[in-house]
Every structure is written in structure tokens, then in C-alpha cells.
Amino acid sequence: MSFVIERVFLCRVVSSSQEPPHLCMSTQANTTANKPTLAGVRLKARKGAVKAQAKHEPNVFRDQLYKHLETVPEGDFDAYTNKLIAAGVTLEYLKYAEALFNILLVGGLLQPGGTYVEDGAPLSPFSVNNAAEPPKVEELKKYVEVFNKLIRRYGFLSIDRLGANSYPSRNAIRYKYLQKPLEETALPTLLQYVNKWPEGRRDKVAMTVGLMIAQGLASASCLLSLTKDHLVKDGMSLTVVTIIFRTVIAEQGMDVLAGHLKKGGIKDMMLFLPSTKRDLKHLEDHFKSAGLPQVVEWYVKKQYAVVREAVTSHLKEMCDENESDERIIAYIRESQQESPLPEPELVHCIWQGLMSSVDWPSARPDQIEALTIKEVTRFTPIMEPFCNGPKTEVALINVIQVYCYEDTKIIKTFPQILKVLYNKDCISDQAIVYWYQKGAKPQGKQHFLKATETLVKYLQAQEEESEEEEE
Secondary structure (H helix, E strand, C coil): CHHHHHHHHHHHHHCCCCCCHHHHHHHHHHCCCCCCCCCCCCCCCCHHHHHHHCCCCHHHHHHHHHHHHCCCCCCCHHHHHHHHHHHHHHCCCCCCHHHHHHHHHHCCCECCCCCECCCCCCCCCCCHHHCCCCCCHHHHHHHHHHHHHHHHCCEECCHHHHCCCCCCCCCEECCHHHHHHHHHHHHHHHHCCHHHCCHHHHHHHHHHHHHHHHCCCCCHHHHHHHHCHHHHCCCHHHHHHHHHHHHHHHHHCHHHHHHHHHHCCCCCHHHHCCHHHCCHHHHHHHHHHCCCHHHHHHHHHHHHHHHHHHHHHHHHHHHHCCCCHHHHHHHHHHHHHHCCCCHHHHHHHHHHHHHCCCCCCCCCHHHHHHHHHHHHHHHHHHHHHHCCCHHHHHHHHHHHHHHHHHCHHHHHHHHHHHHHHHHCCCCCHHHHHHHHHHHCCCCCHHHHHHHCHHHHHHHHHHHHHHHHHHC
């Protein structure tokens, strides 16, 4: 209480006004102290805030990049690489990644629609667009190697050449972070403009993209931009993708291209064809005439695999639901009409689908052989209508050989399975003998040949007897 009275008294003495004591106390309580400041000192903003507020000026970036490149003698690719590595120290490559790749690939900044920005600027001293026409892979490799060194390899530069204040403490750098905008933004954007460019520039970019994919510098996912309607309808997509495929195959082969396409999410090749020509015949005619029959072979095998998986799965479901043999056979025939498979592929599906429905875990080890023979016998009426000709029959024997090799619990039943199929007219004696002599698969070959030796000798003896009777 004494503290309050003293406070009020002091307030009355100091204040020149005759305000009531309670007002003076309220004013004192609500007054906030000013924070101290230092004259001549500026607060430093965060880097992220500064970048967010900075202007996006690709034309300024382009002009600064040109200053680094224009001093290099034409054709000195090592010097261009060093200049690009050096320029990245002061220029914002990540911020202007799309502008950077536009400059390095087509020679300048592009505006929406694929044409150059019209501001009077010359084309870049260095770009893929500067390559001679008609373009050659060997020359374009030199340009791609510049990208490779810039993004994936370390560049070594002297601190003295750059200036101690403009270069980090270590003198080995690379711009790995540029690979993502290259394959996710720059290339997809450029490829959607190919119909606007002259043939020479289009082919240079397409071949360069092929080299980048072959070397793993870019993902094949960038090709998805070629499935847009304005490129597909007049055949431009197919033309460009053919150049890209030819380049990758020449460098790495079809298997590598197939791997890149799978990894890049290219699931349906038909999307590159005009909507009125999306069938196997047009695809086959185009790539064979382009000298790339391996693309057709790969695509056909890929489609067979999809159909085979669907048929196998559905056959298992039908067996699990105890559908009749007649309905299963009808389904297989309907499937063949819709998506025909070669007969050797078809018998593979049928065998896998039927045998996958067998409940192996419930059988004791001593019952496996009897169960196998029982189930194979049950399935023969379904297989027999589709075992037409020696080639298909040998294919079926090979399927069974590999199946028994991979499932060791039934490996001993292989000769008995052949006997059942022979007795039920699914395979002929000629097919068994041919398989034994020169048609067996390498998986467990010696074991299976030895196991069927007795059966083969019996069949050969039967054939000799029948020939003697005919004479």
C-alpha cells in the first residue's frame, strides 16, 4: 500500500497536468519501451526472401552467359565446358535452368509457341543448333559431352582465374542439380515445339535427346510430351521418336532402349501414332520401313506378355471356381480372337494358368507325384485342342521342363507327365524324340534327358516296329 501511495505522489510532482492519480497510473502501465537501435546499421534479409523478391530476367541471364561464351574459339568444346563451369559460379543456373538449356540446345530464348524471343539478341555462340546440317551423331556427341561434363563430372578451375572473392574454397565443382530440370522441364517443353522448327533443327534436337537418353543424362519420360494431339495428328511425333529410337539403338542396342522406355513410363507405343492408325500393322510398316524391325519385335513381345499374363490369371480364376472344361476352352478361343497369341505362347499360358490353380501345400511329400499326375490328367481335355503341330508340342514340353526345373518338388514326375500327355494325344512321339535329340532347354537339360531316356527308346522302338509292319 505504501508503494502505491509513493508512486502516485511522484507522478503528481513530475506531471505538469492536474490529472487524477489513477489516470497517471494507467498511462504508466500501458506505455511500452522503445527498442534500442543502432544508427547506420541495416538489417540483413534472409536469402530465401531475397530470391523470392528478385526479378526474373532471363534476357539479362542470357546476355551475361553470352559474355562468357563469345570469347571461345569456334569448335573448342573443352573451352566451352570450362567457360560454362566458370559462369555457373556467378550466374543463377538453377533459377534460369530452362533458359540455360534453351540457349545451349536451340541457341536462344524461346517464347510460348517455340519461336525465338524477338529482342534483337543474336543466337548463342555455343548451342546444338550450331551443328552442321545434315546432322551427324559423331558431331553431336561433342555437344552432348559438354552437357555431360557440366552436369555429371567435376570441373577443375583455378581460383586465380576466377578471383578469390567469386569462387568457393574448393576448386572442383559440378552442377548435378541441373539434371532434374533438364529431363523434367527443359526437354519436354522443347519437344512439344518440334512441329514449329525447320527440319534441320528438329533432327539435331531429336538426335541429341537420343544421345542423352542413351548415356543416362535424361529420362525417356520426356518423350511423353510427344503424345500431345497437335504433334500426333500429322505424324510429327512418330517422325521424331523414330530418330530418337534409332540414335539410342545405334549407341546401346534395343535392350537398353527397352529398359529406358520402361523406366520412363512409356507403356503404349501406339500413342505416338495418329488416332486412325493405332494398330499393329501401321506400327510394323513404319518401323520396318525405317530400318528398325527390332522395335516391332520388342513391342510385339511386350504385348504378348501383357496378354499372356491376363489369360493365365483368368484361367486360374476359372479353375478355382470349378468352371467346366467347355467354358474354359470357349474362353481361350475368344481370347485368341480378340488378342491372338502364337500357339507356342498360348500353350505356355494354358499350362501356367491351369497348374497355378493346384493346391500344392495341402499335399504331403509322398502324395506330390500322384497329385501331379492326377491334375495333369484332369487338364488334358483343355490342352489337347490347342496342341496343333510339332512346333507347338515341343514348345509345351519345354514349358513343362522349365516348370519342373523351377519347382523341384515335382522334378521327378517329368517323364510321367510326358507319358500322360502322349496317351491323351496332347503331344506326339515325334515331338518327344525331337525334344530329346535337339530341342531341350538348358535348364536341367542333362537331368531331364537322362530321366526320359527309357521313354524315348520305347517310342523309337515302337516307330521302328510300325515301319517294319508297313513294309
